[in-house]
Amino acid sequence: MSSRCRVELVALVTAMALIASGCDRERRAYHQAPEGTNPGPALTDFQPGSPQPKVASAIGQQYQQNAYHITQGGRLYRWFNCNGCHNNGGGGIGPALMDDQWRYGGSIDQIHSSIIEGRPNGMPAWHGKLTDMQAWQIAAYVRAMSGNVSKAAAPSRREGLAATPPFTQVPEQPPRGSEASAQSPPPQ
Amino acid sequence: MPCNQRTTAAVLAAALFFLPEGHTAPPAPRDGDWPMATLDYANTRYSPLTQVDARNVSSLKVEFTFSTGVARGQEAAPIIVGDTMYIVTPFPNVVYALDLSRPGAPTKWKYESRPRPPAQGVACCDVVNRGVVFWEGRIIFNTLDGRTIALDANDGKRLWETQLADINIGETITMAPMVVKGKVLVGNSGGEFGVRGWLVALDAKTGKTAWKAWSTGPDSDVLIGPAFKPYYASERGKDLGKTTWPPDAWKIGGGTVWGWISYDPKLDLIYYGTGNAGPWNAEQRPGDNKWTAGMFARDPDDGQARWFYQFSPHDLFDYDAINESVLVDLNINGQLRPVIVRPERNGYLYVMDRATGQLLSADAFVPVNAIDRVDLKTGRPHWNTEKQPSSGKVTRQICPAAPGAKDWNPSAWSPQTGLLYVPHNNLCMDWQPNEVNYIAGTPYVGADAVYYAGPGGNRGLFTAWDPVARKAAWQIREDLPVWSGTLTTAGGLVFYGTMDGWFKAVDARSGKLLWQFKTDSGIIGQPVSYRGPDGRQYIAVLSGIGGWPGAVVVNNLDTRDATAAAGWGSALPDLKDRTTAGGTLYVFSLPR
Numbered sequence: 172m173s174s175r176c177r178v179e180l181v182a183l184v185t186a187m188a189l190i191a192s193g194c195d196r197e198r199r200a201y202h203q204a205p206e207g208t209n210p211g212p213a214l215t216d217f218q219p220g221s222p223q224p225k226v227a228s229a230i231g232q233q234y235q236q237n238a239y240h241i242t243q244g245g246r247l248y249r250w251f252n253c254n255g256c257h258n259n260g261g262g263g264i265g266p267a268l269m270d271d272q273w274r275y276g277g278s279i280d281q282i283h284s285s286i287i288e289g290r291p292n293g294m295p296a297w298h299g300k301l302t303d304m305q306a307w308q309i310a311a312y313v314r315a316m317s318g319n320v321s322k323a324a325a326p327s328r329r330e331g332l333a334a335t336p337p338f339t340q341v342p343e344q345p346p347r348g349s350e351a352s353a354q355s356p357p358p359q
Numbered sequence: 360m361p362c363n364q365r366t367t368a369a370v371l372a373a374a375l376f377f378l379p380e381g382h383t384a385p386p387a388p389r390d391g392d393w394p395m396a397t398l399d400y401a402n403t404r405y406s407p408l409t410q411v412d413a414r415n416v417s418s419l420k421v422e423f424t425f426s427t428g429v430a431r432g433q434e435a436a437p438i439i440v441g442d443t444m445y446i447v448t449p450f451p452n453v454v455y456a457l458d459l460s461r462p463g464a465p466t467k468w469k470y471e472s473r474p475r476p477p478a479q480g481v482a483c484c485d486v487v488n489r490g491v492v493f494w495e496g497r498i499i500f501n502t503l504d505g506r507t508i509a510l511d512a513n514d515g516k517r518l519w520e521t522q523l524a525d526i527n528i529g530e531t532i533t534m535a536p537m538v539v540k541g542k543v544l545v546g547n548s549g550g551e552f553g554v555r556g557w558l559v560a561l562d563a564k565t566g567k568t569a570w571k572a573w574s575t576g577p578d579s580d581v582l583i584g585p586a587f588k589p590y591y592a593s594e595r596g597k598d599l600g601k602t603t604w605p606p607d608a609w610k611i612g613g614g615t616v617w618g619w620i621s622y623d624p625k626l627d628l629i630y631y632g633t634g635n636a637g638p639w640n641a642e643q644r645p646g647d648n649k650w651t652a653g654m655f656a657r658d659p660d661d662g663q664a665r666w667f668y669q670f671s672p673h674d675l676f677d678y679d680a681i682n683e684s685v686l687v688d689l690n691i692n693g694q695l696r697p698v699i700v701r702p703e704r705n706g707y708l709y710v711m712d713r714a715t716g717q718l719l720s721a722d723a724f725v726p727v728n729a730i731d732r733v734d735l736k737t738g739r740p741h742w743n744t745e746k747q748p749s750s751g752k753v754t755r756q757i758c759p760a761a762p763g764a765k766d767w768n769p770s771a772w773s774p775q776t777g778l779l780y781v782p783h784n785n786l787c788m789d790w791q792p793n794e795v796n797y798i799a800g801t802p803y804v805g806a807d808a809v810y811y812a813g814p815g816g817n818r819g820l821f822t823a824w825d826p827v828a829r830k831a832a833w834q835i836r837e838d839l840p841v842w843s844g845t846l847t848t849a850g851g852l853v854f855y856g857t858m859d860g861w862f863k864a865v866d867a868r869s870g871k872l873l874w875q876f877k878t879d880s881g882i883i884g885q886p887v888s889y890r891g892p893d894g895r896q897y898i899a900v901l902s903g904i905g906g907w908p909g910a911v912v913v914n915n916l917d918t919r920d921a922t923a924a925a926g927w928g929s930a931l932p933d934l935k936d937r938t939t940a941g942g943t944l945y946v947f948s949l950p951r
Contacts, residue, residue: 262914
């Protein structure tokens with residue numbers, strides 16, 4: 172068979188296959204890789220097979236290194252009644268935020284996600300009530316409660332009654348467990 | 360003659376047909392039963408049983424235990440009718456019927472009410488439930504997500520269910536319902552969420568609403584009509600539930616009904632209190648804020664109000680008035696009067712005429728500096744201006760603290776001693792109001808609070824109060840706040856529990872400790888006593904730390920924040936070391 176003939180045959184078979192596929196039902200993508208590079212914050216570091224590095228979003232890093240955003244977060248934390256359930260970080264109706272235990276993860280992405288999406292046992296979903304920036308600011312403030320923001324950026328005094336030590340004196344308590352495999356992007 | 364099945368069926372059908380409605384011989388509570396959390400309509404919690412007494416109580420032993428399967432605050436009273444005990448767990452509100460006629464009291468049936476999980480996020484003070492009520496063969500109870508459910512007491516099958524509260528606006532239900540004249544009385548919780556309080560009467564047979572009385576708003580909503588005759592002038596006027604508030608603030612002003620109801624069959628009146636005004640920051644609601652932090656007397660048939668008295672007008676410090684009204688007849692100044700005895704959250708113990716609402720006496724039963732005195736002529740408390748809170752400023756050493764001289768946990772009254780046995784707190788606080796926004800379904804509080812032990816350094820007290828002599832007969836200092844209910848018996852005993860798990864029996868006359876048993880968790884439940892199917896006297900209590908202060912343990916709070924649990928962080932930094940979560944029923948009896 173000449174090479175030209177082979178090309179024609181391949182084209183014919185391809186055309187027939189295309190025609191035939193036009194008669195098929197909708198094709199279902201069972202084996203396609205998920206689209207996009209950021210799958211969103213996982214709530215657990217448990218995954219099937221060998222661990223894959225999780226990449227925390229760079230945007231969260233910017234918020235937790237910025238004094239203005241953390242301070243704004245403190246104002247919004249009260250403005251949106253977060254303190255009604257979590258008080259000044261010790262918790263109450265909702266869990267404590269100043270310790271190292273996190274039901275749904277203590278990275279800033281995970282906290283942002285908990286604020287926006289809510290959690291099933293009582294945390295309301297703030298989607299539509301807060302702007303995305305406000306949610307990041309509150310998340311950064313919440314991280315400050317457990318000493319997980321830049322000490323240089325943490326506010327030295329807080330809103331309301333002085334119920335806890337100043338943020339600048341809170342020992343850093345990295346979230347236990349959930350963030351163990353998360354890789355933060357290098358500082359910019 | 361051999362039994363003919365068809366004939367038997369026909370006779371049975373005929374018998375059922377000819378029995379008039381309501382006379383199908385439902386099991387009725389007997390002497391020795393405990394059919395409702397309060398035991399009786401008068402809220403005495405006085406058991407007439409005498410087998411266990413001051414001489415033999417020291418040999419009290421555990422007869423059996425039962426795990427509720429829920430390690431949260433167990434505030435419920437076990438309910439006993441005939442050979443069955445009924446208990447309801449905290450969220451997820453499972454009801455168990457235990458067969459007392461068999462060894463070890465195995466489960467007869469259980470009913471899972473499956474409340475919606477997000478209800479937990481709008482329950483201010485742990486996901487508690489204060490008990491079921493038995494009425495004409497039915498078990499009736501409330502769920503955290505705002506339903507009232509009636510079950511067949513024999514098999515646990517659901518008879519009816521009515522959705523009453525809406526968690527999306529912060530409403531829950533935690534109170535034990537009471538049935539008066541065929542009507543189930545149910546009120547809402549959510550005073551920390553800007554809800555508007557109400558009491559609803561449901562037809563106990565169908566679950567249909569008979570009437571609904573709001574705690575704020577226009578007279579038509581509050582069921583105030585021509586029959587309303589309050590004793591004091593400050594409770595008189597048109598639409599005070601609206602005009603004593605800034606515009607529209609009454610719609611989110613609290614006055615929830617989550618405590619105890621009493622009923623006087625002779626006067627045919629029900630009595631119940633209304634919760635704190637919302638938000639806690641009083642500067643956002645100038646005015647008396649009627650009809651919060653007070654109590655109503657109503658006609659149970661149509662709900663129409665007869666009188667109202669406000670214990671804490673313009674409530675400054677979360678002084679809910681939902682505590683029990685104990686109905687007794689007392690000899691006051693040589694005259695036998697039908698009275699209400701009421702230990703209030705604001706630190707005063709009130710004796711009132713229950714026909715009119717007139718104050719006969721009001722005495723501080725703990726050190727109080729928030730209110731200087733109560734004027735018996737006008738009925739008004741005099742708030743101490745030095746403790747007047749203002750936004751952005753810390754006011755220190757306010758006594759009593761927000762959880763009050765006494766919170767929800769009920770007292771008991773013994774006709775033998777003429778004493779009211781009051782389980783309560785000895786707490787003061789620092790308080791700073793802040794402006795707060797109303798966002799439906801989120802807390803509407805607006806104050807940072809920090810509680811700590813009052814004078815003497817002990818955080819709890821157990822007081823036997825003589826309402827005629829107007830003073831304590833004896834008092835027990837407890838290190839931790841006393842958050843359990845009380846039981847008194849004709850055997851001359853008083854029972855209560857502590858937050859570190861001790862269940863105690865003391866002498867009703869002297870307060871002397873006669874017996875104690877360490878349970879597996881802190882006790883915040885309501886002890887009861889009953890006569891078992893075997894004729895013996897039993898004492899039962901649920902153990903399981905939780906509730907508002909116990910959230911420190913069950914929600915694993917971080918007490919480095921003094922305001923954790925809205926102020927308990929500073930008061931209970933040691934609680935996690937003193938007790939662990941639990942949920943166990945303990946039943947005690949004398950050795951056979």
